[in-house]
Amino acid sequence: MSQDGPSTRNKERKEADHLSSNVLQELKALASKIDGLELSFKKQLNTKVDSLHASMQALIAENKEWFKAELSLKTTEIQKNMDNEISVLISRIEKMEAKIDRSSMKASTRFDTDVSIVVSGLPYNEGENVTALVNELLSEGLQLEDACVVAVERTKDRGGRPGVVKVEFGSVREKIGALRKKQMLKSNPKYSRVYIRSAKTHTERLLELNFRTLLDEMPAGRQFYVAGNGRVRRRPLLGSGAGAEASGGSEEGTRRTDI
Numbered sequence: 001m002s003q004d005g006p007s008t009r010n011k012e013r014k015e016a017d018h019l020s021s022n023v024l025q026e027l028k029a030l031a032s033k034i035d036g037l038e039l040s041f042k043k044q045l046n047t048k049v050d051s052l053h054a055s056m057q058a059l060i061a062e063n064k065e066w067f068k069a070e071l072s073l074k075t076t077e078i079q080k081n082m083d084n085e086i087s088v089l090i091s092r093i094e095k096m097e098a099k100i101d102r103s104s105m106k107a108s109t110r111f112d113t114d115v116s117i118v119v120s121g122l123p124y125n126e127g128e129n130v131t132a133l134v135n136e137l138l139s140e141g142l143q144l145e146d147a148c149v150v151a152v153e154r155t156k157d158r159g160g161r162p163g164v165v166k167v168e169f170g171s172v173r174e175k176i177g178a179l180r181k182k183q184m185l186k187s188n189p190k191y192s193r194v195y196i197r198s199a200k201t202h203t204e205r206l207l208e209l210n211f212r213t214l215l216d217e218m219p220a221g222r223q224f225y226v227a228g229n230g231r232v233r234r235r236p237l238l239g240s241g242a243g244a245e246a247s248g249g250s251e252e253g254t255r256r257t258d259i
Contacts, residue, residue, distance in 0.1 A: 111151060115175050116168045116199035122154075124162035130154050134167055141191040142181040147174050166199065 122133060131152045138144040148170035155163035169175045175198070182196040200208065208226055215221035215232070227233050 111153070111166050111168050111199065113199040113201050113204075115150075115170070115172055116166060117175055117178055118197050118199050119165040119167060119194065120197070121194040122162065122165050124154070124157070130165060134165060137191060137194065138178065141185050141188050141194070142178055143184070144174075144177060144181065147178065 119134070119137065122137065131149065134149060134152050138147050138149070149167060150170050151168040152165065154165045157163045167178075169178070178196060179198060185191040185194050185196070211226050211232055215224050215226070218224075222235070224232050224234055
């Protein structure tokens with residue numbers, strides 16, 4: 001029994017050493033495997049992180065381009081709306097300017113004194129057709145059949161007397177023709193109290209009014225009168241033929257008219 005004891009202990013020691021060696025190897029293998037798994041996990045994690053980072057960058061880039069495109073689209077749309085509004089405003093302003101220009105032109109050229117006359121003493125009737133009256137005066141009183149009348153207007157009455165009639169012709173020639181034949185009205189019973197004179201500008205009318213005022217203030221002012229052409233003339237002696245003619249001319253000359 002004593003002989004088997006040492007042998008058995010040696011055997012057990014060897015088996016224990018062998019077992020320890022195997023366990024150590026397994027532990028080393030397990031540690032190596034764990035290290036491999038750790039490296040693999042790190043690689044996979046880094047790969048996932050890199051992929052996620054790339055995806056996020058791509059998403060941000062896509063959204064950035066989309067945002068830029070949307071911003072550009074909205075900016076273009078706003079710019080177009082502003083351009084349309086500005087175009088509408090400019091069009092309205094241009095129409096208003098054109099309307100003002102037409103009104104100014106019409107006001108400035110209406111009854112141009114170069115082609116207009118003033119008729120005083122033409123009888124007034126309620127609801128009258130003043131254009132027809134003027135055409136009748138030209139054809140019957142002045143024997144002007146082809147005169148082109150552009151515009152006719154009667155002014156407001158003054159002190160119970162009918163207003164004068166402003167007549168605009170189509171040309172200077174027609175105006176001169178009417179003025180040259182105005183003496184024919186004296187021999188026509190229908191128009192013997194109707195007088196025709198050339199239209200005057202505001203400055204000319206003001207000068208004529210000043211002449212009359214000066215004549216009224218002069219001691220011998222009644223010996224003179226302002227003729228229809230604006231000239232100051234001496235009154236002929238009453239009773240003579242020339243005096244009768246001048247009397248008519250004086251009445252025509254001193255009648256105040258506006259145009």
